Amino acid sequence: EAGVAQSPRYKIIEKRQSVAFWCNPISGHATLYWYQQILGQGPKLLIQFQNNGVVDDSQLPKDRFSAERLKGVDSTLKIQPAKLEDSAVYLCASSLVGDTDTQYFGPGTRLTVL
Amino acid sequence: AQKITQTQPGMFVQEKEAVTLDCTYDTSDPSYGLFWYKQPSSGEMIFLIYQGSYDQQNATEGRYSLNFQKARKSANLVISASQLGDSAMYFCAMREGGYSTLTFGKGTMLLVSP
Numbered sequence: 001e002a003g004v005a006q007s008p009r010y011k012i013i014e015k016r017q018s019v020a021f022w023c024n025p026i027s028g029h030a031t032l033y034w035y036q037q038i039l040g041q042g043p044k045l046l047i048q049f050q051n052n053g054v055v056d057d058s059q060l061p062k063d064r065f066s067a068e069r070l071k072g073v074d075s076t077l078k079i080q081p082a083k084l085e086d087s088a089v090y091l092c093a094s095s096l097v098g099d100t101d102t103q104y105f106g107p108g109t110r111l112t113v114l
Numbered sequence: 115a116q117k118i119t120q121t122q123p124g125m126f127v128q129e130k131e132a133v134t135l136d137c138t139y140d141t142s143d144p145s146y147g148l149f150w151y152k153q154p155s156s157g158e159m160i161f162l163i164y165q166g167s168y169d170q171q172n173a174t175e176g177r178y179s180l181n182f183q184k185a186r187k188s189a190n191l192v193i194s195a196s197q198l199g200d201s202a203m204y205f206c207a208m209r210e211g212g213y214s215t216l217t218f219g220k221g222t223m224l225l226v227s228p
Contacts, residue, residue: 031214040220041220041221042118042205042207042218042219042220042221043159043205043216043218044218045215045216048214048215055214056213056215089157091157091159093159095214101214102149102161102164103161103214103216104161105151105158105159105160105161106158107156107157107158108157108158110157
């Protein structure tokens with residue numbers, strides 16, 4: 001079974017530029033999560049989708065971050081404009097349904113904002 | 115108050131020895147789940163083991179076991195017979211009640227020496 005796929009693996013941009021990350025979850029997984037992991041910390045949830053609907057985006061900085069999951073499968077996370085403090089690893093995870101299922105993570109995208 | 119506390123920033127162990135990674139949690143919800151993930155230098159979060167709050171027995175998965183002490187609100191990970199490939203960051207995480215969101219600790223870096 002293929003795991004969670006993410007691209008790109010690495011991205012370097014200058015502040016005020018925009019960037020987008022892509023995630024393809026495990027086949028059949030209805031729930032998709034985006035996490036931000038700053039160096040030296042554990043991952044922090046940014047947004048959770050159930051199929052193509054948003055379940056929780058309370059910690060998403062909506063003035064600059066946006067995410068969508070069209071057709072309930074793959075998802076895109078965008079940052080516009082980027083700030084220095086956005087430098088982090090962005091992890092995508094998926095699970096079968098939600099509250100009782102284990103989340104499986106992708107390899108992450110390491111973003112550096114200069 | 116932090117929901118997940120991992121007090122050991124780093125741990126060293128020799129190959130073939132057992133090691134315990136500490137995790138304490140804070141919740142008032144009677145229904146919760148505790149997870150351990152491994153994050154090697156490649157960045158991917160790898161699911162290791164899960165313990166539900168109502169589970170009567172400690173969870174085990176191969177060389178991993180979870181020492182669950184509910185009254186003390188601790189969920190320590192025990193790795194038996196450490197291998198060089200176990201060198202990685204280890205994160206404890208909690209899911210509360212009917213929510214699927216995971217809250218992570220800050221992690222413990224484990225280094226296994228020959």
